Amino acid sequence: MEEKRTSSYHTEENALSCIADDTALRIYGKIVRSREMEYQVIKAVEEKRVIAPVYLTLGQEAVAAALTEFIHGEMVFTQHRAHDIYLSLGADLGKFRDELLGLESGFSGGRAGSSCLRYMEDGIRLIGHHGLIGENVPQAVGASLASGECVFCVFGDGSAEEDYVLESLGYAVTKQLPILFVCMDNDLSILTKVAERRSWDLAQVASGFGMESRDLSDCPWTLYEIFRNWDRKAPLLVNVRVCRERWHSGIGIDGEREWKRNEIVREQLIRKGLEKEVMQIEDDAREEMDLLWNN
Amino acid sequence: MEQLTLAQTIQEITRDHLENHNGLLFGQCVTAVGWVNGSVPDCRNIVELPMTDVAGAGFAVGAALAGRRPIFVLRFQDFFTLNCNQIIHYAAISKELHHQGVPVFVRCIGTDAAGPVHSIMLHNIPMYFPGLKVYAPMTPGEYRETWNDFMNDDIPMFVSEHRSAYQMKEELHDHIEDNADIVLYGISDARTQMLLAAEKLREEGLKVSTVHIMKLKPLDVGRLTDAINKAKAGIVIDNGFPICGAARDIAYQLMVKAPGKKVYALSSEDHVKCFNPAQQNRTPDSVKIIGAVRKVLKGECPHD
Ligand SMILES: Cc1ncc(C[n+]2csc(CCOP(=O)(O)OP(=O)(O)O)c2C)c(N)n1
Ligand SMILES: [Mg+2]
Numbered sequence: 001m002e003e004k005r006t007s008s009y010h011t012e013e014n015a016l017s018c019i020a021d022d023t024a025l026r027i028y029g030k031i032v033r034s035r036e037m038e039y040q041v042i043k044a045v046e047e048k049r050v051i052a053p054v055y056l057t058l059g060q061e062a063v064a065a066a067l068t069e070f071i072h073g074e075m076v077f078t079q080h081r082a083h084d085i086y087l088s089l090g091a092d093l094g095k096f097r098d099e100l101l102g103l104e105s106g107f108s109g110g111r112a113g114s115s116c117l118r119y120m121e122d123g124i125r126l127i128g129h130h131g132l133i134g135e136n137v138p139q140a141v142g143a144s145l146a147s148g149e150c151v152f153c154v155f156g157d158g159s160a161e162e163d164y165v166l167e168s169l170g171y172a173v174t175k176q177l178p179i180l181f182v183c184m185d186n187d188l189s190i191l192t193k194v195a196e197r198r199s200w201d202l203a204q205v206a207s208g209f210g211m212e213s214r215d216l217s218d219c220p221w222t223l224y225e226i227f228r229n230w231d232r233k234a235p236l237l238v239n240v241r242v243c244r245e246r247w248h249s250g251i252g253i254d255g256e257r258e259w260k261r262n263e264i265v266r267e268q269l270i271r272k273g274l275e276k277e278v279m280q281i282e283d284d285a286r287e288e289m290d291l292l293w294n295n
Numbered sequence: 296m297e298q299l300t301l302a303q304t305i306q307e308i309t310r311d312h313l314e315n316h317n318g319l320l321f322g323q324c325v326t327a328v329g330w331v332n333g334s335v336p337d338c339r340n341i342v343e344l345p346m347t348d349v350a351g352a353g354f355a356v357g358a359a360l361a362g363r364r365p366i367f368v369l370r371f372q373d374f375f376t377l378n379c380n381q382i383i384h385y386a387a388i389s390k391e392l393h394h395q396g397v398p399v400f401v402r403c404i405g406t407d408a409a410g411p412v413h414s415i416m417l418h419n420i421p422m423y424f425p426g427l428k429v430y431a432p433m434t435p436g437e438y439r440e441t442w443n444d445f446m447n448d449d450i451p452m453f454v455s456e457h458r459s460a461y462q463m464k465e466e467l468h469d470h471i472e473d474n475a476d477i478v479l480y481g482i483s484d485a486r487t488q489m490l491l492a493a494e495k496l497r498e499e500g501l502k503v504s505t506v507h508i509m510k511l512k513p514l515d516v517g518r519l520t521d522a523i524n525k526a527k528a529g530i531v532i533d534n535g536f537p538i539c540g541a542a543r544d545i546a547y548q549l550m551v552k553a554p555g556k557k558v559y560a561l562s563s564e565d566h567v568k569c570f571n572p573a574q575q576n577r578t579p580d581s582v583k584i585i586g587a588v589r590k591v592l593k594g595e596c597p598h599d
Contacts, residue, residue: 028563075361083598110392127360138350138381144343146319146365164350169355171345177535183416 001272005187007217007259009241015221016268021038021277023069023190027220029281030065031262032085034058036285037093040293041083041100042251050100054114057084059245060184062261064088066220067152067182070125070227075143077136077153079129079159080115081184081244089126091119093292138168140179150178150232157239158189160202170236173210180230181237186244191254213237218261221268248291302333302461304435305402306580308442309366310336321355323348324370331368331404331460336418352399356381360398365448371406371413372455379420382502386451387426388490396449400442405483405534406458408575414568416578418481419454422512422544429512431483436466437509447501455511457484457534475526477588478504480519480549480558482511482541485578491582501588511541518554519545528591529558534578537562537598559597561587 003009016024016256038058042103042193044050057064063253064084071089078085092107099106100114117128127143129136133156140153159165163266172179187194198280211234214226230236243257269278299307311335312318321342325335333367334582335341344351355367362545367382369375386397405416420429428450432438445452453545455478465534467486470493471478477496486507493503504522508531510512521527533542542560549558561579 078358112392116388116392118395120395130388132380132384135353135381135385137351139357139360139385141350142359142365143361144353144357145354146358146363147361149361164347164353167345167347167350171347171350173346225553 001201004215005241005258007264008219008263010093010216010220010221012225015219015225016222016272019221019224020275021226021272024221024269024272025274025277025281026226027065028265028278029285030068031061031220032062032281032285033263033288034061034087035262036289037087037292040289044100044293045251052100052102052113053249054100054251055081055083055249056246056251057081058217059257059261060084060186061088061243062218062220062265063182063184063223063240065071066223067154067227068223069214071152073125074128074150074152075125075140076154077127077143078117078154079133079153079158080134082117082128082154083114085121085154086117086126089124091122091124091126095119097130097292118246134162134165137165137181138163140181141172141177142178143169144172145175150180152180152182154182154184156189157183157185157187157202158197161198166205169206169211169235169237170209176234178232179235181226181235183237183239183241185239186242188244190246190248193282197257203237203239211235211237213239215239217241220265226280250252299435299436300461301433301438301463303399304438305334306336308329308438309334310326310338312364312366313340317363317397319363319365321351321358321365322370323351323370325368331370332458334461335368338437340568345550348374349380352378352381355399356386359386359399359451363479364398364400366400366402369401369403371409372403372417372503373412373415375401375403375420382451382453383421383424383427387424389560390450391410397451398445398450400445401451402456403453403454404456404458407484407577408568409569410570414453414575416455416510416533416563418453419535419539419541419544421453422537422541426450427512428452428510430455431508432462432509433457433483433486434463434466439508455483459484459487460589462580462587464538467507469504469506469522471506471522471525472502473525475502475504475522476592477501478506478522478526478529479584479588480506480508480529480545482508482531482533483578485534488579488581488584491581495581495585496588508545511545514545516548517551519549522559523549523553523556526556528556528589530561530584530587530597531558531581532561532584536560537565559587559591561597
């Protein structure tokens with residue numbers, strides 16, 4: 001049987017060569033900024049400046065970086081682990097910081113926190129969940145049905161098992177709704193691996209419903225092509241194998257990641273002759289996040 | 296102009312919303328089996344849901360997030376036990392959490408004598424959770440008021456309807472007496488039985504006030520206390536189960552506001568609502584209410 005948890009699972013080896021340098025660097029910029037922001041969150045948790053639970057996206061951020069290239073004001077429904085999407089959409093990072101710090105100046109007045117994102121300004125429509133995993137999936141379906149608009153929906157491999165998520169996928173097909181479903185498959189529901197929880201495969205189930213689906217590792221360049229080629233006429237489900245770097249909730253580390261996407265991407269860009277730009281992006285991101293969190 | 300029944304009123308309000316205000320209506324089997332007792336119009340913007348009683352509410356919530364102010368129809372109240380998650384954990388808390396409301400109009404329809412599951416009334420459940428308005432309108436006028444309150448706000452509303460009310464045309468008014476022996480407060484279809492009981496008790500020479508509670512949450516305790524302040528004691532009558540029920544909660548709220556007055560709760564019993572007539576465990580009827588009043592007047596608890 002084909003090993004599915006590898007960095008190259010169903011990815012295109014030459015995908016980066018099809019992407020313009022400025023686009024590739026913009027995507028890398030989002031990856032790096034996401035990571036730098038997460039490091040600042042970790043520091044703030046260590047220093048007890050942030051006391052509410054945090055759900056870090058560290059390790060998974062390449063997907064949001066590619067996905068948000070194609071989101072321009074559409075509604076985006078996310079679940080508890082979505083810092084990377086918030087940042088990659090270009091939402092206000094000061095409001096994000098303040099939300100985590102529990103301040104009135106946070107995006108929801110400090111009341112909602114890390115897992116309940118809501119950002120409806122600056123042409124962004126980000127609607128996070130409130131606590132029940134997968135609840136954002138039927139909402140995405142209802143929102144697309146009600147608006148006739150294209151909608152984006154991001155959830156996890158654990159959420160995918162919620163009965164209402166499966167039914168929502170089915171109904172999206174029935175109504176032929178233009179929804180891009182992205183499952184961030186880190187092979188973990190808290191600490192339980194997929195194989196212990198189910199024998200079926202989400203992409204195959206989606207296909208069974210009659211939905212076009214893909215299953216691949218988190219190469220942002222391959223994802224970029226898949227997202228770009230989606231015609232927005234019918235739903236598409238993309239199950240993306242990612243590696244969560246930190247604990248389910250909180251900042252601890254359990255062990256080595258199976259692969260380090262940010263390092264792979266960095267290597268690829270350097271091989272393409274973009275080392276100078278890569279370094280610049282990294283310096284800028286570090287400085288930006290340091291300034292944001294420590295002033 | 297001929298006066299409309301409650302069902303016709305709901306139909307008219309709904310048609311206007313769907314045809315003229317870009318509204319949406321979600322429900323299962325709504326366009327069949329009598330169009331929900333004649334309360335749903337045959338017009339555009341109706342979504343027939345698959346039999347998905349958990350995701351379905353999520354579709355409605357998504358539609359509300361997209362700005363369509365959906366009407367979400369549950370043909371029996373017990374279905375709310377499956378559908379409630381999205382309403383109470385998502386829609387209801389959004390206003391306080393994000394200062395952005397998620398207005399869904401949940402029509403939750405109750406009935407009596409329909410067996411162990413379909414007969415339950417559970418407006419007490421949405422009352423328990425922060426962020427929802429809970430109304431139990433029985434008349435055309437009350438329904439219009441309910442709808443206007445929904446449209447003039449952006450928070451979700453749980454509307455506890457009762458099938459026995461759909462043919463009603465008349466409005467129900469409070470009757471408050473000075474120095475009353477008892478004040479009866481009625482909720483949902485218990486209000487019809489309350490009125491019958493009051494009539495009989497008055498024939499016996501008792502002074503009985505009757506007060507209709509349509510808005511269960513927020514509760515207008517101020518309006519309701521006037522009657523208890525003018526009476527010896529009170530009973531709140533509801534069709535739900537007793538424990539943690541609406542009647543007990545409201546009785547408590549009234550007693551706090553009217554110190555020195557006893558207000559009791561009378562509900563269905565803490566038993567399964569079976570099919571056989573002897574164990575249907577219906578809404579307290581006039582006989583039961585009269586029995587309860589006699590006990591209260593003797594200083595006893597009505598449900599011991
Ligand atoms: C309905 C519901 N069931 C269970 C939980 C507890 N829970 C919170 S997060 C989580 C794991 C979800 O896993 P996944 O969707 O894969 O997201 P990940 O945390 O891996 O990003 C679980 C089980 C919950 N919040 N809601
Ligand atoms: Mg997971």
